[in-house]
Amino acid sequence: MILDIISIGDELLIGQTLNTNAHWIAKEMDALGLRIRQHISISDNKEAILTALQDALNHSDVVAITGGLGPTNDDLTMPVLNEYFGGKLIKDEQVYADIEEFVSRRGSDMNENNKRQAIVPDNCRVIRNKNGTAPGLWFEKDNKVVVSMPGVPHEMKKMMEDAVIPWLKEKYEFPAIVHQMVQTQGVPESKLAEMLSDWENNLPTTIKLAYLPSPGRVKLRLSSIGKDRSEVLQNIQVEVDKLKKIIPQYIYATENKKIEEVVGELLKQQNATLATAESCTGGYIAHLVTSISGSSDYFKGSVVSYANEVKVNELGVKESDLIKYGAVSQAVVEQMALGVLQKMNTDYAVATSGVAGPTGGTDEKPVGTVWIAVADKNGVEAKLHHFGNDRALNIERSAVAALGMLVKRVSIKLE
């Protein structure tokens, strides 16, 4: 079963909105067992929509479309699809009632735009919108499916979960596709590829390998497809076990988990708690940790000490050491970690102090210089990193390196 994804909207084309929808739909549909042929982003324009739709239907079984279903005049998807499938526009009473309820929950009355959104093609199956006003549309023709959803991510996601995925499962039978992730941290892609070249050359032809680098991490993805899911899983597991022997020091997860999820699981296993003291990461580590549901079980809090006076007053960093060594130093980052550990009475603490850039660098401590410390009741350790010139990347890499250091420290305890 082959899938094409079409994203409609000038805001995507010109780069004012990042296309997270295609990414999310792809992940869900891939997990379901569809093979994704391509994603295409096109203009809010009748000809572009028709060309993309025809090309997609020529090559694929299922076409997922997002965008252009809003209440405003620049939204063309619904009339174009209605014309393509030769339908007639009618008022849908269920949709009208849904919109009325949605609008009233927000304390508003139905306006003309809202009312217009209850007009839908009569030859499609309507997908109710629980998080907004534009309904989704499910068309079938020649045993192929075209589904059109709003571009607002949480409206689209709810429709996929409640309707599109269950309806696809009713209609088609899916093969077993397995993507196994092996996630590494602290080693560059080319070095990893060299360490793994023998293993890679001996991989069975049924298993496909990909290197997926992101700041501070390289994910290895092993993919295989087959009829019998347990057999596919078993074949992949053999290779994962080999990897665990070749590069044990770099692997932090063998599932498609974020490093902050791994941190959470490890802390939960120990009934342990965490706090952070952040300078150059500015609260980003705390944000990553608290983005995980249930993190209040192990995360107590953070002191983001951007100003030096906050390092002194809130974390007990010695003013003399700030003067002697500077804020970006081993002495200071260690005191920050120990300070927050004690202050918030946690089992673990991480701390960062660095020059995120693009300004603030010196000859001695150029942009990208970052000290990271991890502390627990047995003491503190710190590591110096040299990242690059990009502020956002330096914050990201620092956070990942800090969480990586924490994973190692917590894992040793568990062994």
Place this chain on the structure above:
Amino acid sequence: MILDIISIGDELLIGQTLNTNAHWIAKEMDALGLRIRQHISISDNKEAILTALQDALNHSDVVAITGGLGPTNDDLTMPVLNEYFGGKLIKDEQVYADIEEFVSRRGSDMNENNKRQAIVPDNCRVIRNKNGTAPGLWFEKDNKVVVSMPGVPHEMKKMMEDAVIPWLKEKYEFPAIVHQMVQTQGVPESKLAEMLSDWENNLPTTIKLAYLPSPGRVKLRLSSIGKDRSEVLQNIQVEVDKLKKIIPQYIYATENKKIEEVVGELLKQQNATLATAESCTGGYIAHLVTSISGSSDYFKGSVVSYANEVKVNELGVKESDLIKYGAVSQAVVEQMALGVLQKMNTDYAVATSGVAGPTGGTDEKPVGTVWIAVADKNGVEAKLHHFGNDRALNIERSAVAALGMLVKRVSIKLE
């Protein structure tokens, strides 16, 4: 001048990597004056690459390709392009030297993968890679340009800035394209559309309007194209001035600025400082504020008080009020804001306390209930919000609402 963007990589297709490259390239090329026809993401597969390339060259003048240039065996872009343009693969000494320098800076030696990356087609202009090992490739044919860059975002970006954009400017002359953003916060899209319908119906035909909703915000984008840049700008400014009269209460910026940038500029104008006290946002507001370069001029720090004991010990929240009203309450969020204001001795403070979800909700305070407070030396104000069920969205909306409240408070001072 028309542009097509081709992103190559199975990791994009199956949704394991979010395609930020197409978004970034689109934004840069749009600003340069290229009209972007489409983005397409395809498989690491010879036939798919050739089909997409041919289609792009049939419709566009410039084709920007990312991905598939890595050192590993799943990377096919370079050999496919070499074959398409009928070149011969040769060793490039400059590229070899660049790779050698890059690798040695990281404390490694050249391995076979690194060496292989110095082999490039002899009929293209090579783009040096300052942030990695894979060189970029610039081909020209029939007055059209095909440029191939690595998929690693910071490697691609550096190549675009240093080579692709300057080389395009040398080769072509560009028209004036203006996209003017008017950013609103605190009003839903359909209500906004209703308030603006008269104005929208009277827009000149040369100006195109789009509504771009994101959590807690709706951006209005006015777009126009013409020969004379100042004339285009002037026509758009007339409409922006009208908008400022119709919806002054919702507009927080008339540039394509993030709300955290607007906050930074307002604080700088006042020489004022900021601190945050965050419960449900878990450091995300601090992260947004510190993602802006130069934020150390006005941001002193944050106390992320996830645990109640941290609210009491670090922010001076009264334990009796925590018991009486609960952590998600006006009393507590106001004390958090005032506490951090005093503790960090800042001019402004924002605080959040809410139920991010998906668990932790009660009948009285369901998931999505969020209190937000803003404090300054004149006092504190708090507002109750009811967001939705999605944890990430609730964190995002809370942060945006907090920054929106801060923008209003700081702006009043400036009037």
